[in-house]
Every structure is written in structure tokens, then in C-alpha cells.
Amino acid sequence: MLKSVLLALLICGAAVTSRAEDGSRLWLRYDTVSSSAKIETRIDSPTVRLAVGELSSFWKGGKVELQLMADSRHYSLGNEGYTISTRNGVTTLSSVSEKGLLYATYHLLRLQSCGADCSNLDISEKPAFDIRVLNHWDNPDGTIERGYAGQSLWKWEELPAVVSPRYAEYARANASIGINGTVLNNVNASPDVLSSDNLIKVKALADVFRPYGIKVYLSVNFASPIKLGGLATADPLDGKVAEWWKVKADEIYTLIPDFGGFLVKANSEGQPGPCDYHRTHAEGANMLAAALKPHGGIVMWRAFVYSPSDDDRAKQAYLEFRPLDGQFMDNVIVQVKNGPIDFQPREPYSPLFGAMPHTQLMVEFQVTQEYLGHSNHLAYLAPMWKEFYSYIAPADLKAVAGVANIGDNINWCGHDLAQSNWYAFGRLAWNPELASRDIAEEWLEQTFTADKEFVSPMTEVMMESREAVVDYMMPLGLHHIFAWGHHYGPEPWCEIDGARPDWLPKYYHQADADGLGFDRTENGSDAVSQYPDSIVAVFNSLEKCPEEFILWFHHVPWKHKMASGRTLWDELCFRYQRGVDSAKHFAEVWEEMSPYVDSERYSAVSHRFDIQASDAVWWKDACLEYFRTFSRMKYPSGVDKPVFSLKQLKKVKLPIDNYTCPSADMLPSAND
Ligand code: BDP
Helix, strand or coil: CCCCCEEEEEECCCCCCCCCCCCCCCCCCCCEEEEECCEEEECCCHHHEEEEEEEEHCCCCCCEEEEEEECCCHHCCCCCEEEEEEECCCCEEEECHHHHHHHHHHHHHHHHHHCCCCCEEEEEEECCEEEEEEEEECCCCECCCCCCCCCCCCCCHHHHHHHHCCHHHHHHHHHHHHEEECCCCCCCCHHHHHHHHHHHHHHHHHHHHHHHCCCCEEEEEEHHHHHCCCCCCCCCCCCCHHHHHHHHHHHHHHHHHCCCCCEECCCCCCCCCHHHCCCHHHHHHHHHHHHHHCCCCCEECCCCCCCCCCCCCCHHHHHHHHHHHHCCCCEEEEEECCCCCCCCCCCCCCCCCCCCCCCCCCEEECCCCCCCCCCCCCCCCCCHHHHCCCCCHHHHHHHEEEECCCCCCCCCCCCHHHHHHHHHHHHHHHCCCCCHHHHHHHHHHHHHCCCHHHHHHHHHHHHHHHHHHHHHHHHHHHCCEEECCCCCCCCCCCCCCCHHHHHHHHHHHHEEEEEEEECCCCCCCCCHHHHHHHHHHHHHHCCCCCCCHHHHHHCCCCCCCCCCCHCCCCHHHHHHHHHHHHHHHHHHHHHHHHHHHHHHHHHHHHHHHHHHHHHHHHHHHHHHHHHHHHHHHCCCCCCCCCCCCHHHHHCCCCCCCCCCCCHHCCCCCCCC
């Protein structure tokens, strides 16, 4: 409701204080103004107060008005959309909601930070997806599964009594890029998450996040009724089980009226689920959805499943979920990883997208770099996510999730440049049409400096970075040839007694004397047939298949002639070399950047680029030396001779637990 009194708010900005350049300010490095512009609004609410506070402290232009508008233009922009317009020197931010006004505020401040002309604005914005969530894989003990930026941000042992100021900073950063939901805990969920004691802590976080427009969600363990509720079963068709969840949902909503809902990993990698009781994923999801529905909550049910079977792992999620199309309730969204296997440096899109027309689907991206060099390597991921959208129309998706790369490190993400992936995830979740390059530029401008001498070369580095990682780790469609357990270094030779074959690299690369790659054509595992006919015609053909996926879909002879005219072996060598060259080049470019960057962030990033460059050599040598035992071919000219021997590299073992920054010293010296 609009208040009738006009509140003219004039707040003077705080004095500029100097602070350590530890990366903690992310992209939100606005200069504080000494005398603030007039910020006018009739609305007095926590969210609008935040917007007014930001503008009063940081907006350098003239008067700004914030207004709620329910006319048809604003109505068509939805509950979070907004307009920004300037007339006679006054900038007007309008939206049907207060949240929209906060988003408009951050948009305006972003334009200012990037040096845009803000004197004549006429902007309309509407997010592509209603639900834009981060998935934290944080455990109750403070560790983070696949987290490389320290411990969990959530200090459960202190909550609810101590509320760290970082919670509000986290929420502010998310709001500034349009993220509107956060799943607080690991998909491998502890049942204790739903204990009454814990829910009070969750409420404390929800209260901090609410004014920033962020809803809280929880990952739940499907067996919670047994483990927490003392029931004999978690069978979704058992009345007592359904009742337990209903009562639990009521308890949650009493504490957190705008609670978002549940994320569920069921019958996957040892997690309990409805299939334990011979029920389907749909029956399990719907039972939870029924408990949440009266409160407006949703269930995000993950399709990341693969059962031990002889069938190609890349086919399994589709085989299990596609037959369930149309059986899910309307407050269930099936959450599908972008590719059919598991967040590899490059995968084709998962064939489930497009195959379940009567089911709401959402995509799950991984922002944390589990398979892309952790927080040691720069891999700017916007191009990877855009690649996904080149196959899948955003309009066919209900929501988008990103597995967070955030921990309690002072710079949030471990690698200062990895903040760009958090940023890009949010920007693309709001608008998948944005160009990766534009996002990189605006992030660099806000996070470091708008000086072109810095922004231009570093934009190039960022834009090349993911492709470089693909080149030196797994070019041409290779995948999952990581070392056992930590997914950091190469181990294409890995063998573990008793391990599932589809957890081992040989399953995926299929190297033999004839060639390399997994035959997923109609003559092989036939995974290709899960795609629409038009795509099958391309992926199934050795001639037509894009080379970036060739070893994903084909077992290719070593001497096969590639588009470049080289043999497969030579092309493979060339790609690994290109990756190594790029990684070395990144370190060199960064050296030139020292005049533009504060010394703290300069040296932190330098250190990481050095690791990346030496890791790239490690990857190249390990993979090429190993694959050469099959191809029996020589390195072509232009490709560096190996620095390390296979024998040396087979001895490299990284500590799996709690390492944050494995360095080049872990590699053997050339004489070892
Ligand atoms: C894999 C991770 C594992 C996760 C799993 C998942 O290695 O730690 O639990 O995905 O997404 O990528 O459930």
C-alpha cells in the first residue's frame, strides 16, 4: 500500500574510509558521495529503505524518485521487473513491487560504476526466470562439498544469537545481480537440517535475507521422517509419512512465512528416496509438494541419478525421468544438470531438456569449479552457460540454479577472479540474452578499474579462459578423466579395485590401439538417440559432429583426419599445447596489469595464474603421455616435449581432504 505521506529522505553518505584490498567488496565498490542527491519516495519499508540507503550513499547524479506503479506497462514486467527513466534531470525508478525498486537501484548504480551516461535513461527490465537460486552444498559441520573458498558462510553454532554482518553483505551482493533464492545446505542433506533447533537458525538467516528479496530454501533428506521423526518408513504413499511432512512444513512456515521450499536429491549416490519403497520419483516429489502447496512452496527435485547398470551413464537420467513426464504436481520443478553426466568442462546439453514437455524443468549449473581447476584456475563460465542456451530456449525453463562458489574466505570465492562467475551467474539468470563479453567487461570495470588498458586485455583473458581449461584438460569431447576423489588433476589411467566402472576415467575415454572416445552413436551405446532427430543427424555422424563433442559421441581412429587436416592424434596434441600456451599467456598478461591493480589482489591473482600455468603442463603431459601408449605416435612439431614422464606423474597424489591450494611444488621435479 502506498503511504500518503511523502517522505523526503536525505541521508548524507559516510566518509570514505580506506580499507584493505582483500576482495571482500566484490563488484560493489561504489564510491561514497560526500553530499547526496535528493532521494524521494512515498514508501517506507525495509526493502525500500535499503534502496534509498544505497542511492543516498552512492548515487552521484540528480534527484531520484522511487515509485510503485501498477499500470499495464509495469504490470507486464511482472513482480520483479522495473523501469528507469529520466526527465528534466530527475531519474524515476518504478515497479509494481518494492523488490523491483531495489533491482532498479542496483541497475542504476551499475551504470554509474561502469561510466555510462545516465542523463537520458529509458529502461525496462523483466527477469527471464522467476526463480534464480544459488545452491549451497554446505554441511552442518561447516565444511562445503566441492567448496574451494574456505568453510561455510553460515555459522550454525553461533546462530541465531550471533548474526554475522556477512549475511547481509551476501544478500546485498545477490540482490545486486538479481538472485532471489538461496538453498542453504548440501543436496547430500543431513536430516538434522529440519530439526526444530535448526529451523530457528534458518529463520534468523531468512530474516536477514528477506528485505533483499531473497527466499530461503532447504535441501532435505528423504528419510527425515525416519531419522528425525522416528517413523518406521519414509514411503511417500504412507499416510503417516505424508502427515509428518505436512506438520514439518507447517512448522517451517510458522517461522518463515515466505519459505521457498525444498531441494531434493533422492535415490542418487546413496541418498534415500521413493524408489527404496518401489515408488517413483514423481510419487516422492508430489508427496512433498502436497505438504508445501498450501503455503505456496515448491519442490525442486533433482534428476541427477544414475544406477549401477550396464547402460551408458550418459543415458540414465533420461531413462529414469522421461517416462514420468506429466506426472509431477504443478509446484514441482525437476532440476536437471546442464549436461548428461556431471558438470564436466564441456558437455553437450542434457537430452532431458526438450524431452519432458508436460513437466516444469530447471537447469542446474555449477558455479563452483569442481571440474575446472577449483579456485586455482581462472575459468570464466558465462560462455559455457551461453553455450547451453544456444541449444535450449530459456522460455522452456521454469527456473535456474547455480551451485555456489562461495565460502567464508575474505574474498568469498577463493580466487578473486572467480567472483566473476557468481556475478555472471546472476546476470545471466536475470537475462540469458546478455553477452558473455559484456558481462566480463562490466564485472572488470566495477571490480577493478574502468581503465581500458586493463579492461580490454583482461576481457580477452576471461573470454578465452574456459576454452583454455577445456584444451589443457579435456579437449575434443573427452570427459571425466580426473584423478580419483578430488577432481582436480589428471589421472586417465586411474584404476581402483572394486570401484564402479562409471566412476573411472577408462570408462569415459575408451582409449585403445585403434583410437579414442566413447561410441555413443546408434552403433554404440545409442545415447545419441535421446536427442531430437535433427540433432541426432549431426551428433551421430563422424563427419558432421562438432569437433568439440567428437570424442563424446564417437570412438575415433588415431589417424582420422580432422577439420584442420591433422590426424586425431596430432589435433589432440595441438589442443593440449594450445591450452598450455593460453594458461602461460594469462600469467603474462596479468604481469602487465600490475599498474592497474592494488598490490594485494595483484599478488593473490598472480599466484593463482602461476599455479594454473604449471597445472596446464601437468595435464598435458599426463594425458598425452598416457594416450601415446595407445596411439604410439610422435608429438607433432610445435608441441612441447613432455616436462614430466608418465612414471613420475603416476606418483602424484594430492591430499584429498582440506587442501585449499595445491601448488606446483606437489609436482615432481623433472629429475625425480
Ligand atoms: C557431483 C559431486 C558430488 C555431488 C554430486 C551431486 O562430485 O559431490 O554430491 O555431484 O550433484 O558432481 O549430487
